[in-house]
Amino acid sequence: MENKAFRHHAYKMYTRIRHGVLRRFDRRPLPVCVHGEITDAWPEADHVYVGFQMALRAATDDNS
Numbered sequence: 474m475e476n477k478a479f480r481h482h483a484y485k486m487y488t489r490i491r492h493g494v495l496r497r498f499d500r501r502p503l504p505v506c507v508h509g510e511i512t513d514a515w516p517e518a519d520h521v522y523v524g525f526q527m528a529l530r531a532a533t534d535d536n537s
Contacts, residue, residue, distance in 0.1 A: 476515035476516060476517060477515075477517070479514075479515040480511055480512065480515045483511045483514070483515070484503060484511060487503065487507055487511075488501060488503070497528075498528040498530045499528070500525075500526075500527060500528045502525040503525070
């Protein structure tokens, strides 16, 4: 398993523990300390990360 997959899982587990299961378009940014610990534990070789992105809800998804 690559570090990217480990980071994704760690982000997801932290969010689930802290906020519970979120709905489809409900995203929460991680605290800087949590993000730092996760990226220190499973770093990317070039240290380039995507970062937090708000969920964009499409007009066709309003009825979900």
